[in-house]
Amino acid sequence: MDEKLRIMVVDDEKIVRESLYHWFRKAGHVVDMAASGFEALDKLDKTPFDVLFVDIKMPGMNGLELLAKTKEEYPDASVVIITAYGSIESAVQAMKAGASDYLLKPFKPDQMALVLEKVAIQRRQEDRYRYVKGLLDEVTRFDNIIGQAPVMQEIFDLIPEVAQSDSTVLITGETGTGKELVAKAIHAKSLRANGPFIAINCGAMQETLLESELFGHQKGAFTGAEQARKGFLEVVSGGTLFLDEIGEISPKMQIDLLRVIQEKKIIRIGEREPIDVDFRLISSTCRELDKAVQEGRFREDFFYRINVISLHVPPLRERKEDIPLLVQHFLNKYSQETTKQVNRVTDEAISFLKRYDWPGNVRELENAIERAVVLSKGRTLHLEDFSFLKPQKTRSAPPRTLREIQKDYIHEILIQESWNVTQAAKVLGINRVTLHKMIKRYNLQKPSDSN
Amino acid sequence: MANPKGLIGIIPMGTVPKHALEVISDRIFDLLGIPAHILNRVENPSYAFDRKRGQYDAAQIMTAAESMTWHDCPKTIWVLNVDLYIPIFTHVFGEARDGGSCALVSLYRLDSDAEGSPVSEEKLMARAAKVALHEIGHLFSVPHCTDYRCIMHFSTNLDVLDEIPMAFCHYCTAYLEEGVRRAGLR
Numbered sequence A: 001m002d003e004k005l006r007i008m009v010v011d012d013e014k015i016v017r018e019s020l021y022h023w024f025r026k027a028g029h030v031v032d033m034a035a036s037g038f039e040a041l042d043k044l045d046k047t048p049f050d051v052l053f054v055d056i057k058m059p060g061m062n063g064l065e066l067l068a069k070t071k072e073e074y075p076d077a078s079v080v081i082i083t084a085y086g087s088i089e090s091a092v093q094a095m096k097a098g099a100s101d102y103l104l105k106p107f108k109p110d111q112m113a114l115v116l117e118k119v120a121i122q123r124r125q126e127d128r129y130r131y132v133k134g135l136l137d138e139v140t141r142f143d144n145i146i147g148q149a150p151v152m153q154e155i156f157d158l159i160p161e162v163a164q165s166d167s168t169v170l171i172t173g174e175t176g177t178g179k180e181l182v183a184k185a186i187h188a189k190s191l192r193a194n195g196p197f198i199a200i201n202c203g204a205m206q207e208t209l210l211e212s213e214l215f216g217h218q219k220g221a222f223t224g225a226e227q228a229r230k231g232f233l234e235v236v237s238g239g240t241l242f243l244d245e246i247g248e249i250s251p252k253m254q255i256d257l258l259r260v261i262q263e264k265k266i267i268r269i270g271e272r273e274p275i276d277v278d279f280r281l282i283s284s285t286c287r288e289l290d291k292a293v294q295e296g297r298f299r300e301d302f303f304y305r306i307n308v309i310s311l312h313v314p315p316l317r318e319r320k321e322d323i324p325l326l327v328q329h330f331l332n333k334y335s336q337e338t339t340k341q342v343n344r345v346t347d348e349a350i351s352f353l354k355r356y357d358w359p360g361n362v363r364e365l366e367n368a369i370e371r372a373v374v375l376s377k378g379r380t381l382h383l384e385d386f387s388f389l390k391p392q393k394t395r396s397a398p399p400r401t402l403r404e405i406q407k408d409y410i411h412e413i414l415i416q417e418s419w420n421v422t423q424a425a426k427v428l429g430i431n432r433v434t435l436h437k438m439i440k441r442y443n444l445q446k447p448s449d450s451n
Numbered sequence B: 001m002a003n004p005k006g007l008i009g010i011i012p013m014g015t016v017p018k019h020a021l022e023v024i025s026d027r028i029f030d031l032l033g034i035p036a037h038i039l040n041r042v043e044n045p046s047y048a049f050d051r052k053r054g055q056y057d058a059a060q061i062m063t064a065a066e067s068m069t070w071h072d073c074p075k076t077i078w079v080l081n082v083d084l085y086i087p088i089f090t091h092v093f094g095e096a097r098d099g100g101s102c103a104l105v106s107l108y109r110l111d112s113d114a115e116g117s118p119v120s121e122e123k124l125m126a127r128a129a130k131v132a133l134h135e136i137g138h139l140f141s142v143p144h145c146t147d148y149r150c151i152m153h154f155s156t157n158l159d160v161l162d163e164i165p166m167a168f169c170h171y172c173t174a175y176l177e178e179g180v181r182r183a184g185l186r
């Protein structure tokens, strides 16, 4: 036997059910039985089947009803209708409704073998079709970035073009839109593809740590530096350095990096001699950096250096047509990872997911699918499986850290009080010394100070 | 294939030519190395006769056969000379369940060719032995085989059955060995 099929026999007559069961077992297939259409649907919800052999005459839900439900909810399953001699008309009806074949009872044993062979061939053709369709799907995705929306197609078109040059790239977009994936795709299509791709999240690191990560250090250069270590600017040689959340780095770091980009040399922390470095810089930000430049919070010269080419990744709510595609992608990913075989989402759930605003963008969608797959009891995700997503009345801003909120609030008050620290401290309800500390900690600067 | 620990029982049901039982027994020993003993005759299964179809219900006979146990014979072959059917099929030559204890073999449809003219005794015996060995294969959990030169190849076409040599293919031999061992017969 060349192909092992997962077969379900659905018949209310025990003797017929068991005859078929034993026959298929002998033919080497994996077989299960159901005594009614309801039991069959219940089993289909939990395990996938390749072929269903369904008796047309059953009480409750008849074979044709089960056929229709199966074709609607599990289109991948083939259905063969079994009917008694004399009811050829319903067999024809079944074929029209999507049955793969029908058998008139009783049939010659070799007829059964022929039907199975036919079904197997049909399934192979469908697999091939799905494979070809899979190749077409490739067109709608760039490596791991998925999207059919025109805005995404534009980005897919830009990536190879951008990859050709060695200029710095600034990728803008909200948190979770997949900026790092775009950076990786640019790297992968570039001449540096064989070199390393190193990503550093500048927002997640303390300044001194970020400095030593980038520039490296000598043994004993600072407390805890027990080994000499090369910085990423050195390690990344020949490849691409991706600085995520570049808007978060301090003015001092902006100056240091600006020098590196201009001179292509670095000086390790605690050393004197400069060493050559060779990398392409791609950075990203979820903030409006040009505004920060205008307000003097971000160095203009550095901004222009890192922003030779700019790309904008749209938030998910601006390309909602991609949601079904993304859902399917993450469903495949997590049903494989969890081996739970969840492979469907009801239309109702999809339309809810399309209505939802996704403040956390693709990442939030991915997390939602992962969570729903892990918790689901069946093979289909329903609307209730997404009840943890609370629909918002208005679009909320991307999630920010408490630190970000505090920093922005203090900055706002300082501007409001024209940088009169005493006055601002009063408004903020803290003392002057504390406010000075905060201004320092958050690198808040008066517009005039930056020039 | 040495040191058999158990036996296969061959049970005639109704009137069956003794020669057929002997040939089946010999071929089982040739191919499996397990002795097959011809046991006492049992009654023709009139309880399983279906008037409407004019045939015997293999499933009913099987149920009756499975309810009996035979000392020293964990696997038994029941040989009959009546037309067998199972509810879904027009007829069957033999019947056995995957990993079961009893197999049925009917000589009824084996004694003529496609045109209905009788075949030689030699041909009939060879067919009976092939069907018996095929069903025994199922009793040891061997599934159907795609190889046309293997006894486990599924066929209800007598011309095809005649072309199959009296042998299990490579793979089915391996499956069979494992099945025999697992059944504790070796």
Ligand SMILES: [Zn+2]
Pocket (backbone or CB within 6 Å): A026, B134, B135, B138, B144, B154
């Ligand atoms: Zn068989």
Ligand SMILES: [Zn+2]
Pocket (backbone or CB within 6 Å): B145, B146, B147, B150, B151, B152, B153, B168, B169, B170, B171, B172, B173
């Ligand atoms: Zn074989």
